[in-house]
Each structure stands twice: as C-alpha cells, then as structure tokens.
Amino acid sequence: xxxxxxxxxxxxxxxxxxxxxxxxxxxxxxxxxxxxxxxxxxxxxxxxxxxxxxxxxxxxxxxxxxxxxxxxxxxxxxxxxxxxxxxxxxxxxxxxxxxxxxxxxxxxxxxxxxxxxxxxxxxxxxxxxxxxxxxxxxxxxxxxxxxxxxxxxxxxxxxxxxxxxxxxxxxxxxxxxxxxxxxxxxxxxxxxxxxxxxxxxxxxxxxxxxxxxxxxxxxxxxxxxxxxxxxxxxxxxxxxxxxxxxxxxxxxxxxxxxxxxxxxxxxxxxxxxx
Amino acid sequence: xxxxxxxxxxxxxxxxxxxxxxxxxxxxxxxxxxxxxxxxxxxxxxxxxxxxxxxxxxxxxxxxxxxxxxxxxxxxxxxxxxxxxxxxxxxxxxxxxxxxxxxxxxxxxxxxxxxxxxxxxxxxxxxxxxxxxxxxxxxxxxxxxxxxxxxxxxxxxxxxxxxxxxxxxxxxxxxxxxxxxxxxxxxxxxxxxxxxxxxxxxxxxxxxxxxxxxxxxxxxxxxxxxxxxxxxxxxxxxxxxxxxxxxxxxxxxxxxxxxxx
Numbered sequence: 380x381x382x383x384x385x386x387x388x389x390x391x392x393x394x395x396x397x398x399x400x401x402x403x404x405x406x407x408x409x410x411x412x413x414x415x416x417x418x419x420x421x422x423x424x425x426x427x428x429x430x431x432x433x434x435x436x437x438x439x440x441x442x443x444x445x446x447x448x449x450x451x452x453x454x455x456x457x458x459x460x461x462x463x464x465x466x467x468x469x470x471x472x473x474x475x476x477x478x479x480x481x482x483x484x485x486x487x488x489x490x491x492x493x494x495x496x497x498x499x500x501x502x503x504x505x506x507x508x509x510x511x512x513x514x515x516x517x518x519x520x521x522x523x524x525x526x527x528x529x530x531x532x533x534x535x536x537x538x539x540x541x542x543x544x545x546x547x548x549x550x551x552x553x554x555x556x557x558x559x560x561x562x563x564x565x566x567x568x569x570x571x572x573x574x575x576x577x578x579x580x581x582x583x584x585x586x587x588x589x590x591x592x593x594x595x596x597x598x599x600x601x602x603x604x605x606x607x608x609x610x611x612x613x614x615x616x617x618x619x620x621x622x623x624x625x626x627x628x629x630x631x632x633x634x635x636x637x638x639x640x641x642x643x644x645x646x647x648x649x650x651x652x653x
Numbered sequence: 654x655x656x657x658x659x660x661x662x663x664x665x666x667x668x669x670x671x672x673x674x675x676x677x678x679x680x681x682x683x684x685x686x687x688x689x690x691x692x693x694x695x696x697x698x699x700x701x702x703x704x705x706x707x708x709x710x711x712x713x714x715x716x717x718x719x720x721x722x723x724x725x726x727x728x729x730x731x732x733x734x735x736x737x738x739x740x741x742x743x744x745x746x747x748x749x750x751x752x753x754x755x756x757x758x759x760x761x762x763x764x765x766x767x768x769x770x771x772x773x774x775x776x777x778x779x780x781x782x783x784x785x786x787x788x789x790x791x792x793x794x795x796x797x798x799x800x801x802x803x804x805x806x807x808x809x810x811x812x813x814x815x816x817x818x819x820x821x822x823x824x825x826x827x828x829x830x831x832x833x834x835x836x837x838x839x840x841x842x843x844x845x846x847x848x849x850x851x852x853x854x855x856x857x858x859x860x861x862x863x864x865x866x867x868x869x870x871x872x873x874x875x876x877x878x879x880x881x882x883x884x885x886x887x888x889x890x891x892x893x894x895x896x897x898x899x900x901x902x903x904x905x906x907x908x909x910x911x912x913x914x
Contacts, residue, residue, distance in 0.1 A: 438811050438814055460816070464812070464815045468806075470809055472830065472831075473908050
C-alpha cells in the first residue's frame with residue numbers, strides 16, 4: 380500500500396467573517412489522488428476548483444476538514460516543497476532571464492549556483508526551450524512563458540504538480556501542443572498532477588480521472604475515470620475520447636448521479652440573499 | 654508608458670530643443686541690444702558667455718563643491734528613504750508613523766532651515782548643505798519607493814508563498830526589483846531639486862566654496878554678467894544630475910529597454 384499523493388477529508392471553505400455575506404466556496408469535499416495519477420478538477424465558475432487547489436497548496440486554509448499531501452499536513456508539505464505550482468498567468472519575474480526564473484525556487488532554498496544552473500538548463504531542454512536561457516520573459520510568446528513557468532514548477536523535482544488553468548490564456552493550437560507536451564513531461568518525470576481547467580476536452584485528454592464539480596456551494600458531483608491508454612496522435616479523434624467528453628458534460632449538467640434535477644444558477648431559497 | 658523604441662537618440666529628437674534654445678538666445682540678444690537694456694537688469698548672452706569662458710576654472714571648482722554636496726545629500730537622503738520605505742512596506746505601524754512624518758517634512762520650506770543648520774554646525778562645515786539636500790531628496794524617493802514596494806503581482810505573492818519564502822526573501826527577490834522603476838522615478842524627481850537645494854542653501858552664509866556663494870558675492874560686487882555665468886553653471890549642474898539619474902535608470906533596468914514591439 381502506497382501513501383496517496385493527496386487525501387482530502389470532509390473539507391469545507393467559507394470566505395467571510397461569519398456574517399450573512401459569507402461565501403460557501405466548498406462543502407463536504409472528499410477526494411483521494413493516488414500517486415502518479417493525473418487528476419483534473421472541472422466545473423463552472425464559482426465551483427471552488429481553484430480554491431480547492433489552493434487548499435492543497437496550503438495557500439489557503441480549510442474552514443473544516445483535513446488535507447494531507449503524501450501523508451503529511453498540507454503546511455508541512457509546502458515547507459518541504461513536495462509540490463510545484465503553475466498558474467494561469469505565467470508569473471515570471473520580468474527582471475530575471477528565463478534561466479534565472481527557473482532557478483528562483485532553487486536559489487531560495489540554498490542550492491549552489493552551479494547545481495541550479497545545471498538543473499535549469501536540463502529543465503529548459505525538457506520543456507523544449509534550450510536556446511532561450513538568457514532571454515527575458517518579455518521576449519517570449521505566451522506559450523513559451525508558460526513552458527518556462529512549468530519548468531520552474533518542476534525545478535525541485537516535486538512529486539506533485541499543481542496547475543491552475545495554466546493553458547487558459549493560450550490559443551487553441553498552442554494549447555493542444557502544450558497538453559501533449561505536458562502528458563509527455565509527466566510520464567517522463569512520474570509526476571502526480573492536480574489540474575484545474577474549465578475545458579472538457581482538455582480535462583479528458585490529460586487526465587486519468589476527471590473530478591466534476593458543481594457551484595454554490597462547491598461540491599464534487601461526479602468522478603469520471605478516463606481510460607484512454609497512452610495518448611497518441613489519434614486520441615483526440617477516437618470514439619472513446621468523445622464518449623468520455625459526453626460523460627463529463629453530462630456530469631457538469633447535473634446528470635442522474637448528481638442527485639438534483641437541475642443545479643441551476645439560482646436555486647430556490649437563495650433569492651433573498653442576493 | 655515606458656516603452657521606448659530604442660536607447661539611441663536620433664537627430665529628429667535632438668534637433669527641436671537645440672533649434673528652440675538657439676532661437677531663444679538670439680531673441681534675448683536682439684532684445685537687449687535693441688532696447689539698450691543695462692547689464693544689471695539683463696546682460697547679453699554673449700556677455701554671460703564671455704564670463705563663463707573667462708572664469709571657467711573657478712566655475713568648475715565651485716560646481717565641484719556644490720555638486721559634491723548635492724551628490725552626498727542625494728545618496729544619504731535616498732538610502733534613508735529606501736530603507737524607510739522597506740520598513741513601511743514590511744510593517745503597518747512603521748508605515749503609519751513614517752508616511753505622515755515624511756509628508757509633514759516635505760511641506761516645510763526646507764531651504765529656510767539652512768541658516769539654522771549653519772548655526773548648529775561650524776561655519777566651515779559642508780554638513781548643513783548636505784543635510785538640506787538629504788531632507789529635500791527624502792520625500793520623493795520615499796513616497797515612490799513605498800508605492801512600488803506595495804504593488805506586488807498576486808501571482809508572485811502566491812508563488813513565493815508556495816516556496817515557503819521568508820518575508821526578507823520576498824522583499825529581496827520580488828518587491829525590491831519590482832519597485833525599481835518607482836525608485837528611479839523618485840530619484841529622477843529628486844535629482845534636480847538636490848542640485849538646486851545645494852546651490853540655494855549656500856545663499857545663507859557658511860562655507861564660501863560653491864556656486865551659490867559665488868552668485869551672491871558676484872551680485873553684491875555688481876558683477877552681474879559673472880553672477881549670471883554662475884547661474885548658468887547651476888542650471889547645467891541640475892540638468893546633469895537629472896541626466897545621470899536617467900542614464901542610471903537605463904543601466905539598472907536592462908529588461909525595460911528590451912521591450913520592443
């Protein structure tokens with residue numbers, strides 16, 4: 380029995396001070412992410428998927444419940460750098476070169492100059508930008524910046540990678556290429572990934588499991604196991620791929636297993652609180 | 654707003670101010686000659702030029718004395734201002750203490766303190782002038798740096814938090830470099846006033862080495878064109894401080910120059 384990468388038990392998150400204006404972002408979340416899995420969180424805006432990712436990252440604290448990462452509390456996992464993180468905005472430091480940006484986490488954690496330079500160059504190779512080490516972020520396209528951000532997230536060889544819509548701002552062509560790259564990188568590095576997205580094909584293409592969430596309060600409404608095997612050229616055109624897309628879409632619409640007839644934007648009884 | 658297409662000045666940028674300046678001098682000269690204006694009212698530019706060349710060595714020496722005071726004051730004031738801004742960005746209490754004090758000091762006519770400083774220190778000391786300059790410089794550098802330090806990209810904040818970075822690591826790797834454009838805006842705003850403060854604070858006695866004391870002594874000897882020559886040198890000093898600040902800004906932030914298209 381191996382320890383799961385992420386174990387979330389009975390987690391809820393309320394933003395606010397306890398008054399009537401409180402926002403119940405997440406409620407009753409239970410989720411286990413096994414080591415080596417690629418898990419996507421998908422759902423409408425306001426379903427708390429980004430909040431859930433930030434809870435795992437210990438950038439936010441849960442109101443109730445427990446989160447453990449590789450058997451440790453989330454805070455200890457953050458201190459031990461058990462995860463790397465990438466956001467929708469690449470968030471590169473414009474005053475550092477590409478290689479300087481990748482070195483940032485290593486530098487903060489006292490890795491020697493020679494070792495971190497070697498690691499950064501190795502990562503640039505991995506993300507396909509070996510010739511851009513001394514460029515400035517402003518000289519790179521959006522897709523290239525995002526590759527650098529992914530390289531930076533992988534700098535300390537974290538067993539877990541957390542990604543918050545990292546391809547959300549990219550055009551469709553770049554996006555598909557980046558998805559294929561990410562699958563390759565994660566397979567090569569044996570990294571566990573929790574990936575937030577609002578794109579159904581993206582979630583299905585990338586994931587072993589797709590966690591479908593519903594909003595207000597954020598809950599897990601269904602978990603779809605995607606068994607498509609190794610991703611190849613034709614994966615996106617396969618019948619199995621489309622079947623999974625249909626299944627995830629049904630989950631998002633609040634299908635039978637979600638329990639409600641319609642999980643709409645304005646459930647009855649909430650009208651007076653707006 | 655900071656996107657300049659390149660650092661090389663081309664002729665179309667340099668020519669208009671030169672033409673305007675030469676035109677202005679010609680008008681000035683023509684006006685003084687035509688209206689037969691006395692030199693104690695307004696000397697001819699050519700007379701000022703004659704004085705400039707005749708006293709070149711003395712002017713340079715005086716400019717060096719005033720310039721040194723301005724530079725020392727600028728450095729001391731800026732370092733204190735940047736340190737205070739870092740403190741204000743780190744602690745709310747420090748912010749609430751320092752910001753109103755800085756604003757109050759800025760509202761004071763600081764140069765009016767020069768005679769008081771002169772009596773505080775010995776009359777052969779350069780300290781009073783440097784002190785005045787430091788006080789003048791403090792406010793613009795402090796306000797701009799503090800604003801720059803407060804403006805942090807939320808993504809960078811979360812990223813550094815995910816690295817379990819210490820507050821000082823956050824300041825050093827993200828806040829300070831991110832605030833550099835603001836620091837240099839403050840330095841640029843402070844540079845010319847620093848030179849002006851150094852010159853004007855000499856009007857109130859004390860050491861007789863700088864441009865300001867030469868202006869007052871020339872004027873009291875009714876040598877007006879010579880006084881004007883020293884005024885021109887003071888203008889040049891202020892301008893060169895500004896240009897040096899501008900140059901340093903470019904050197905310190907190469908990533909800003911790279912921003913083309």
